[in-house]
Amino acid sequence: MVKVREDHPLLHDGSLDVERWLDSIQQSQDVKDPERLHEALLLAKQLSDEAIANRTYWSIDSAQMGIEMANVLLDLRLDTDSIVAAILYRAVREGRLALQKVERQFGETVATLIEGVLRMAAISAIQNSSGDSVLGQREAQVDNLRKMLVAMIDDVRVALIKLAERTSAIRAVKDAPEDKRRKVADEVFSIYAPLAHRLGIGHLKWELEDLSFRYLQPEAYKQIASLLDEKRMARQQYIEQAVHRLRDEMLAAGIKCDVYGRAKHIYSIWRKMSRKNLDFSQIYDIRAVRILVPTMRDCYAALGIVHSLWRHIPHEFDDYIANPKENGYRSLHTAVIDTEGKILEVQIRTHDMHEDAELGVCAHWLYKGTDTSAKDQGYEQKIAWLRQVLEWHEELDDLPELAGEFRSDINPDRIYVFTPDGHVVDLPPKATPVDFAYRVHTEVGNKCRGAKVNGRIVPLTYLLNTGEQVEILTSANAHPSRDWLYPDSGYLHTTRARAKVTHWFKRQARDQNIEEGRQLVMRELDRLDLADEALQPVAEKMNMKSTDDMYAAVGAGDLRLGQIVHQVLQQVDQRQPAPMDQQELPLLRRAAAPKRTDDSANDVFIEGVGNLLTQMASCCSPVPGDDICGYITKGRGVVVHRSDCDNVLHLGAHEPERILQVSWGDEPQHRYPVDMKISAYDRTGLLRDVSALLANERINVLSVNTQTNRNDNTALMSLTVEVDSLEHFARLMNKIDQLPNVIAARRIRGGV
Template structure:
């Protein structure tokens, strides 16, 4: 268990001896730069003095300088890099607004500033564990959402480690705080940060967080177990010393050099095992425990045989995690025996390498033991795997920052996590809008929604939510949904839940209202896309409805999607057009792209070469691939893990080239669009920005301003992949300020 504060050296006046502290930290990690650390420490100490010029020296736990040293020392024990320790020293000063973040960037660099900014983003988690019962989510779901939100926020593994160290300092410091603060910090640590430390495999931090949180959340049970441990402490120490001596002699006699130590059993783990298995304290076998560390794997089994020859094994209390490792990679031998004097004893046997993995970040078995909550998010699992991989590679290579940057590229969140004004975490699909959020919270909030604020600023209802934002919905007293919300081109709702709630509301309205609204909606969209006139009775027939009135009612009630009806209308109109007129036929959905063609492959730095797929591994789009230059048959594409490719790479590395999957080609069609707007400065720039955001290529543009009525007209020739994309583009342009209309344009012959 890490105990940092007691190790901080002090001068005779009680102040921190900075030089001695630096000596201690550099002894932990000689690779650190003394002067850079010293500069950061002196800077934050001076900032604290300026902030409290007339105050007495702040107490431990409240001093930004002392807390910074404590966080940095925990990170030095984890062998983090220079930037991480500098960020740790400065973090609390920035959080307390004694130091400006832009000043940190100027003096200490962008990397340090970015790390601090990442840890500050996580502060929202601390404000969101509300002990009151939620009207939105049950407590378990709330905690799970917060865990996922925290992991989603981590762009750099060092950010998570700095936050863990900072929370370790925070829970140490609440010993003399008021009860409310102790409970709040302990609840947060127990629910969020101890499981995260466990998941990342940082055992010694996880154990300390669990024990301290348990001490404040269940003080009576903590004291009871602590008292039982203390009453038997002397007896237990004498027993362990006897076991260690006897086992050392037996192992030495077998020629095995082993390190044997008594293993402290943590109070929380004892309580959890008693609760889970319904056991009494006297029935816990591993209260008395030793850990045996040996050089080689074969020594583990030899040591196990010696243990079982010395003492009788307890049935069903043996686990071989070396021959059968857990899915997370954890390896060790666990056995329980009847030791000297008839007392139970747990023995763990592992190699030194296995022990390092278990203690410092590779063995992460949070899913199996740390909690009963199972994650259902694939991104969450990918992100945790990424964090563990960076930690594991850091143990081998040392450059944790560079590794994080290389490994994080392919991780894309599939969910976003946002806060309600009360601090509850809500999870939504990626791309969700404030309207999706409103209907997720409560149906009536969605129906009455009239606007939204993100972190206090007004945003459009089709704004795309980002993880960590606080969303506030502005409601009216007697509001109702808008039919525009169901228009997918406008992007107001993306979740099926919100759409279903809106559709249900319109179904309850009078039929004549739905007929009128549906007809107006369809006529407006057909006119904008230049598909009128349409025979509505024939259109109803193609929609499997009896009459045009039924068609309008279904549109008005939301039973039919506008985009679907417009597609059917185009099929009716298209044959009536002249042969020279532009035909825009929407691509049929559900037609799979056939992989394995030459156009699918991009060869780095070479131009077009003949390519063929290897028959041995049959790579598919998305697989990691590599190219092999053949003699006369172009480039053969293999999976990177293909045995043949690996053999070729070792034999002829000069013929291996880098290749990647190219994008699926999208066919586009030229079309003219007409825009009329009240003239203003920046109008063309805003239209161009919409085209850029939608990735639309412009072939020609013609603009004309009318001074008499202060309007501007634009005719743009663009390339568009289909009718859906055209409708979405026109809807986006129509939402721009001052735009009167935006529609498809047909030149007059």
């Protein structure tokens, strides 16, 4: 049986007196809607009595367990929905009460909270599973972990109810068999004490650690406990004297304060002894007091008083007000030594800081009223809470490999966006609305035709950011586009979404895949002026029996266009090369690289000019990072000066035509000129937009020619540009294709 607290009113048979318990908490707590609590208590007690009578759950009185959980949550100041969920949780977990009935009788919020707590059992299952059993259900376990995380992020109360349940469980195993005690203690110590710490709930963290330590290392626990008991009376007397002295000095200084002795927790003493290899007598904070003051200024004034009364110990002062801990804990810690050589630890904090230290996240997520939906809470609060959950995951170093994989999948570098209902979806960086759609549901992705971010229509290539709310627009007639699979299109960035789109196309007819694959391949090769190349050898190199098989693989998304283009280029390379003075590379003609003369000049790149000698000016001695320019000399090439050099300013005033733009950095050693053609419907600003795009992409334009056909209002632009590689050129053409009014962009040979 669960041992209820001694101050709980009991009936003659030892069970809880529901009416008196409810009256007692109403007197000490501001309980809203006590009628719902009463209804939940009666239902839980009825189901528990039936189970005990049928001996189905003989070792647990689930009604009393619910009361224990409710007491923990009342101390944390949670709302009525949370208390009701705690009271009914055990009955739902044991299968004696359906969630549907909970929802009908007590509301959707209570049912959702219970469901979230049930999902949190996933991490406990992994902690207690052997490797084989976990590996056999890897996908299901990862899915459960993800559901658990999302449930916790959606509502902090889920984690708090689970903490209350595990606190009640470890309190209840005092008289259980040893293996049961160790199993519960190991789980609590590994998972839930770190969670309480991460949430800043100090009093729960200490209790969970001490009880776990008691069952996991009973001999060490008894040793520390006996050492504390031996000198308890003398220590208590010493602390009382210190408290009186501090209180008098603080009042004399005009500072209102509360001063009291602080109990030292057994596990923290043992941990400090083990970590620092210290003897019990060397632990500074066995004797400890805490000072609570109204303001932060009073904290530092109180610190001055403490240090004026006793000599402080060097290196034993911590200012967690100026530098709070990761979980938000703030306080001043100091250790002092009196005239008798006794050491005293003093903690100083404001009342608000103390509330934060004891209640942590509960001090900021107080649920008031009845409407607590996620969408009514600020995004900033939700993101802050989410970060705490993720950091807790990082502390779970004892979990098996699977949990480690899950932690790496939800690292803080990911982005977190919200559905229209306020639920959190985690995605990798650079995720798009299409990635989001497939993350929500496969059919949502397949039917996606548009997206809104924060209520505004955005392109499907839009890169999502943490904290944004995303809504997917769907249509019954919509379906995935093959362009989504093209890497340079920017529609997909997650493996999951790409796999879903690929699977959709695999279900389509082979003939359709062949035809659409052929169109994609030929369009890409035509754009690169490689359409005349034989493709059967390329298909054979890719282990395909025929070009149709290759086209089908492209159409189904199993084969990427880049792989085919790469093989085609290798095929061209293997031909007999032409004489060097006539040779054109398979991709492009190689432009001359800038010539370097001395070591220092190797870091300088002269834009638009090759085959020029360069040297550094001795008058100003520019170094990488300086703003620089070049001056064309007579016979000595280009001399590089700092831009603010007096000499070059003087020369520029008289001979501006001999000043060149130069820059630092490792520019590509080889650039390739390529001729391309852009056809578009003519409009004002077309040439400006193309030029701006080329400038943004750092493309050097060697020549440009524009012709306009007034009959059909089209424009034909012929350009020669310098690029680094085929991939570079392909990306450039894709971006040009996306400009308004552009019909097509393709490569041409020899300016044809």
